[in-house]
Amino acid sequence: MIGFLRDRKVRDYFWQGLATIGLLAVVWFFVQNASENMQKAGMATGFQFLWRDSGIEVPFNLTGYKPSDTILALLWTGIVNTILVSVVSIAVATVIGFSVGLLRLSRNWLLSSLAGFYIEFVRNIPLLFFVLFWYFGVLAALPTPRESMGLFDVVFLNRRGLSIPTPNDLAGFRIAIVATLVLIAVQFGLSRWARARQARTGRDFPLWAVGFVLCGALPLAAFVAAGFTTSWDVPTLRGFNYRGGFVLVPEFVALFAALSTYTAGFIAEVVRGGIQSVRQGQLDAGRALGLSPGRVVRLVVIPQAMPVIIPPITSQYLNLIKNSSFGAAIAYPDIVSVFMGSALVATGQAVEIIAITLAIYLTLSLFVSLLMNWYNARHKLVTR
Amino acid sequence: MKLNELPRILPPWAETLRQRLFATPLDALATLVCLYIIWRISVPLIEWLLIDATWDGTTREDCRSSGACWVFIRARFGQFMYGQYPLAERWRVDLLGLLIVGAAVALSWRGLPRRKEASILALIVLPPLGVWLLYGGWGLKLVETREWGGLMLTLFLAIYAGLIAVPLGILLALGRRSRLPLIRFASVVFIEFWRGVPIITVIFLASLLLPLIMPTGFNVDRLARAVIGLAFVIAAYMAEAVRGGLQALPDGQAEASQALGLGYWRTMRLIVLPQALRISLPAMTNEFIALFKNTTLVLIVSIFDLLGIAQAALADPAWVGMNMEAYVFAGAIYWFSCFGLSQWSRLKEKRLQTAYGR
Numbered sequence: 001m002i003g004f005l006r007d008r009k010v011r012d013y014f015w016q017g018l019a020t021i022g023l024l025a026v027v028w029f030f031v032q033n034a035s036e037n038m039q040k041a042g043m044a045t046g047f048q049f050l051w052r053d054s055g056i057e058v059p060f061n062l063t064g065y066k067p068s069d070t071i072l073a074l075l076w077t078g079i080v081n082t083i084l085v086s087v088v089s090i091a092v093a094t095v096i097g098f099s100v101g102l103l104r105l106s107r108n109w110l111l112s113s114l115a116g117f118y119i120e121f122v123r124n125i126p127l128l129f130f131v132l133f134w135y136f137g138v139l140a141a142l143p144t145p146r147e148s149m150g151l152f153d154v155v156f157l158n159r160r161g162l163s164i165p166t167p168n169d170l171a172g173f174r175i176a177i178v179a180t181l182v183l184i185a186v187q188f189g190l191s192r193w194a195r196a197r198q199a200r201t202g203r204d205f206p207l208w209a210v211g212f213v214l215c216g217a218l219p220l221a222a223f224v225a226a227g228f229t230t231s232w233d234v235p236t237l238r239g240f241n242y243r244g245g246f247v248l249v250p251e252f253v254a255l256f257a258a259l260s261t262y263t264a265g266f267i268a269e270v271v272r273g274g275i276q277s278v279r280q281g282q283l284d285a286g287r288a289l290g291l292s293p294g295r296v297v298r299l300v301v302i303p304q305a306m307p308v309i310i311p312p313i314t315s316q317y318l319n320l321i322k323n324s325s326f327g328a329a330i331a332y333p334d335i336v337s338v339f340m341g342s343a344l345v346a347t348g349q350a351v352e353i354i355a356i357t358l359a360i361y362l363t364l365s366l367f368v369s370l371l372m373n374w375y376n377a378r379h380k381l382v383t384r
Numbered sequence: 385m386k387l388n389e390l391p392r393i394l395p396p397w398a399e400t401l402r403q404r405l406f407a408t409p410l411d412a413l414a415t416l417v418c419l420y421i422i423w424r425i426s427v428p429l430i431e432w433l434l435i436d437a438t439w440d441g442t443t444r445e446d447c448r449s450s451g452a453c454w455v456f457i458r459a460r461f462g463q464f465m466y467g468q469y470p471l472a473e474r475w476r477v478d479l480l481g482l483l484i485v486g487a488a489v490a491l492s493w494r495g496l497p498r499r500k501e502a503s504i505l506a507l508i509v510l511p512p513l514g515v516w517l518l519y520g521g522w523g524l525k526l527v528e529t530r531e532w533g534g535l536m537l538t539l540f541l542a543i544y545a546g547l548i549a550v551p552l553g554i555l556l557a558l559g560r561r562s563r564l565p566l567i568r569f570a571s572v573v574f575i576e577f578w579r580g581v582p583i584i585t586v587i588f589l590a591s592l593l594l595p596l597i598m599p600t601g602f603n604v605d606r607l608a609r610a611v612i613g614l615a616f617v618i619a620a621y622m623a624e625a626v627r628g629g630l631q632a633l634p635d636g637q638a639e640a641s642q643a644l645g646l647g648y649w650r651t652m653r654l655i656v657l658p659q660a661l662r663i664s665l666p667a668m669t670n671e672f673i674a675l676f677k678n679t680t681l682v683l684i685v686s687i688f689d690l691l692g693i694a695q696a697a698l699a700d701p702a703w704v705g706m707n708m709e710a711y712v713f714a715g716a717i718y719w720f721s722c723f724g725l726s727q728w729s730r731l732k733e734k735r736l737q738t739a740y741g742r
Contacts, residue, residue: 016566030597109404110418124722126677137707322582350592365580
């Protein structure tokens with residue numbers, strides 16, 4: 001009998017059973033209370049509210065949403081706004097982050113301490129502080145539309161936001177995009193051919209230089225050409241405000257500025273750590289084999305640093321997506337602000353709305369981490 | 385070789401300077417550009433912050449110079465620290481602060497007799513004592529949490545959420561590495577769920593759903609909801625930090641302890657956790673810094689912590705246009721706190737490395 005109790009398997013089952021019963025009891029208790037409380041408060045349940053008219057105004061939307069649309073359309077507008085600010089901020093944060101991280105490693109003492117100063121400054125202050133600071137401190141202090149700061153008379157910045165021109169016709173840009181895709185395909189084929197030839201004959205091919213022209217310079221030229229041949233809707237001052245073009249509202253500009261500069265500080269640290277993780281001996285060995293400094297960086301440092309850099313950078317990207325919800329503090333119409341805020345107040349269906357919002361963020365997070373895992377698996381360093 | 389072709393030897397300081405700032409023409413150019421930028425930014429900044437600033441006075445009219453108006457901070461200093469906490473009761477906050485600092489200083493002194501027992505005692509006694517001192521009751525005047533605010537609220541949120549998050553995080557980390565699949569599964573779901581959603585939604589969730597899932601008539605205080613919400617999220621992040629330490633520890637440690645006949649909990653308590661926590665201390669400090677910064681989000685549910693008070697102060701008609709002063713003051717407090725914490729953890733880490741001779 002006692003021996004039976006000493007059996008590890010039996011005890012494992014016992015503890016797991018106990019834990020499961022305990023957890024279920026707690027969940028049951030909460031659900032019971034919730035349904036009771038909701039009945040008492042006369043709260044509606046179910047997801048029918050999603051198809052009701054929202055009647056909520058969203059000042060900044062790319063989806064063509066109107067207050068007479070459904071709440072589902074409102075949610076979609078919020079999702080698009082969240083994705084918009086996240087994508088733009090991720091791109092800019094990556095560029096700033098890599099630059100600052102590399103500068104931090106600079107041999108020049110002044111450059112490296114300036115980069116260090118930036119990193120320490122940004123990382124030790126709350127993000128909400130930066131969001132509020134950009135919105136109430138910087139953008140509110142901008143001039144009125146009449147005294148806008150203009151750039152080449154096509155882009156205007158004032159306290160109502162950033163007015164940018166929009167193309168009237170997208171045909172030219174479609175051609176440019178197709179051309180870019182074709183050039184990337186050509187570059188891809190070329191790289192396979194070059195690698196095969198190098199394996200066969202040992203002859204080198206200036207792949208990076210060609211790639212720079214094919215995937216960088218030529219597409220850029222195509223887009224510039226498209227830009228010059230299309231007619232633009234340029235914002236112009238009429239009365240008290242700018243008409244025409246597209247206005248990036250100050251909420252967007254403030255959130256974007258805060259998110260990208262803040263996350264850049266964290267990315268810079270990741271980049272610095274990743275590059276420093278490559279041992280000096282590796283670099284020396286590369287030089288000893290007669291590789292040029294550029295090729296040491298390309299063939300020795302980057303392939304070894306990237307696997308160290310990618311995982312933490314992924315979590316920074318995820319953080320940025322989640323942090324885009326800070327926009328709710330300045331009423332940038334993202335998911336949290338329009339759905340968890342406005343729609344919740346309008347319908348009162350807290351449980352459903354919170355569940356949907358959390359599900360969306362979890363899906364977004366899962367999607368990005370799957371994507372990055374896939375990338376990571378492909379670029380994993382193969383060791384002995 | 386002729387004598388005059390010998391390289392000119394610079395004095396050592398100049399040689400260091402040359403290598404660090406002017407090694408190549410490009411380097412020299414970068415240095416000069418940087419110096420120019422620093423000069424252009426720092427001169428007006430210092431003028432605004434210090435030289436042209438107004439320090440003395442009582443009202444907005446005293447600020448006539450072009451610099452910062454620190455009179456504003458002076459006039460509202462009490463609010464920045466205590467929010468709307470009644471003036472006559474503020475000594476309670478100060479007393480608690482003194483007690484915490486005193487305990488921390490005493491306990492960090494290595495020569496303290498019975499240091500371990502004293503630490504445990506402080507951890508058991510201080511938190512409830514703090515709630516009693518701040519909230520009142522039992523002979524003290526009741527101060528509702530909606531009157532709390534400012535820096536004291538920020539510290540309260542961070543400390544109390546941290547007190548829940550650290551033990552919970554350790555348990556979750558152990559759960560995630562447990563032999564029992566169900567426990568492991570539950571821990572993974574808990575950790576990944578809270579890590580996958582934004583903190584702002586968690587604070588919303590806590591403030592809207594906690595009253596809903598409690599029995600009727602059982603009221604959870606607004607501030608307690610925020611503490612619980614923050615604590616759950618940080619616990620999930622803490623768990624990952626602790627897991628890093630657990631993974632870094634060689635399996636042999638736990639195996640040796642089991643060979644000596646210690647059970648699971650004693651193995652963890654006496655052998656594994658003391659070593660693992662030491663390794664994960666820097667990561668845990670980072671999570672605590674993140675928690676400290678994220679307490680600002682309670683602004684969303686109208687709880688006014690330091691940043692919230694600064695934000696609210698901007699709406700005061702008597703002090704229009706003091707945005708920069710308020711932000712600089714609040715930002716500086718956050719910066720020094722977080723920077724101090726991270727330096728402390730770096731120091732600890734270094735001491736540890738020398739202790740292990742690594």
